[in-house]
Amino acid sequence: MSLSAPPGFVVGLAVEARLLAEALADQAPGIAPRIACAAASAERAREGAVRLLAEGAGALISFGIAGGLAPALAPGDLVLAERIVAPGAHPIATDTRYRSRWAAAATAAGLQYVGGGLLDSAQIVSSVADKRALYLSSGAVAADMESYAVARVAAEAGVPFAAVRAVADSAGRALPRAVIGVIGPDGRPRVGRLILRLCMRPWECPALFRLRRDTDAALASLRRLLGSLGPAGLV
Numbered sequence: 765m766s767l768s769a770p771p772g773f774v775v776g777l778a779v780e781a782r783l784l785a786e787a788l789a790d791q792a793p794g795i796a797p798r799i800a801c802a803a804a805s806a807e808r809a810r811e812g813a814v815r816l817l818a819e820g821a822g823a824l825i826s827f828g829i830a831g832g833l834a835p836a837l838a839p840g841d842l843v844l845a846e847r848i849v850a851p852g853a854h855p856i857a858t859d860t861r862y863r864s865r866w867a868a869a870a871t872a873a874g875l876q877y878v879g880g881g882l883l884d885s886a887q888i889v890s891s892v893a894d895k896r897a898l899y900l901s902s903g904a905v906a907a908d909m910e911s912y913a914v915a916r917v918a919a920e921a922g923v924p925f926a927a928v929r930a931v932a933d934s935a936g937r938a939l940p941r942a943v944i945g946v947i948g949p950d951g952r953p954r955v956g957r958l959i960l961r962l963c964m965r966p967w968e969c970p971a972l973f974r975l976r977r978d979t980d981a982a983l984a985s986l987r988r989l990l991g992s993l994g995p996a997g998l999v
Contacts, residue, residue: 769822771862771924772798774812774914778951780828783983787990801951802910806886808949809910813917823862823924826911829982830882830929831889831939833898834905837931839978840985842870842877843906845927848915850884851902856915859924866928866993873992875985880905882927884912890939899935906931928989930982933975940968940975 775781781801788797798821800812813824830843837843844866847855863879870877883904889895898907911927918925933939942961948954962969 769820770798771823771825771926772800772813772816772819772821773825773827774800774802774809774816774910775826775828776802776804776809776908776910776951777828777947778803779983780986781951783987784827784990787987788995791990791995802913803949803951804888804909804947805949806884806909806913809913810917813914817917817921817923821923823859823926824914824918825862825925826908826914826927826929828908828910828929828986829932829979830906830908831885831895832906832931832934833883833889833895833902834878834880835899835935837878837905837934838876839931839934840876840981841931842875842985842989843882843927843929843931844870844877844879845882845906845911845929846879847881848884848912848927849881849902849904850912853884853912855881856912856919856925858915858926862924862926866926866989869989869993873988875989875992878905882911882929883907885909888939888944890941890944892936892938895935928986930985930989932979932982934978937974937978938971940971941965942968942972943975
């Protein structure tokens with residue numbers, strides 16, 4: 765399948781950027797990765813997307829983990845979004861050719877995936893009640909903080925856009941308050957801040973361990989997906 769020039773990837777976390785860079789190094793040695801890390805910021809996602817296009821990216825892909833809203837989604841399940849939705853804004857459709865390519869890779873890797881909508885959220889959706897309310901009001905299956913900003917840049921530039929996300933925290937599981945706001949501007953967790961918060965909220969340690977396990981499941985699915993996609997989908 766012949767698509768456009770090599771895509772640029774916008775991620776929210778440093779661990780997602782590292783996963784992409786490792787996949788590219790394994791599958792296409794010598795090719796410099798086109799990756800921008802937004803550090804869970806819509807504005808940094810927008811700036812990164814603009815930079816990637818200026819560097820020659822022919823498409824934009826929002827890639828990484830997401831929070832589940834649909835009750836049926838489990839940690840590690842993939843969302844190959846059909847559209848990106850945001851409160852008070854028109855939905856932005858994703859590119860069907862890229863979505864078909866990623867869906868074929870997911871099927872080949874034996875991974876569960878859904879389409880549907882991906883919701884833009886200005887902040888982390890942490891409670892089960894909030895997840896349910898957003899699911900009922902938007903119909904979106906998952907939420908993240910970067911995809912809508914990237915989708916807008918792609919739409920304005922007239923280039924293809926896709927969103928590939930793996931569910932980390934499922935709809936039925938609340939996030940521990942200790943993790944809210946611990947991601948630094950480099951996309952890495954500020955460990956000292958997290959430890960201090962856990963000292964003040966030690967009862968959240970079990971929830972943190974569950975979140976780590978679920979996030980590892982999401983990252984493992986993304987790693988398998990990239991391995992199945994092959995170099996043609998990365999460069």
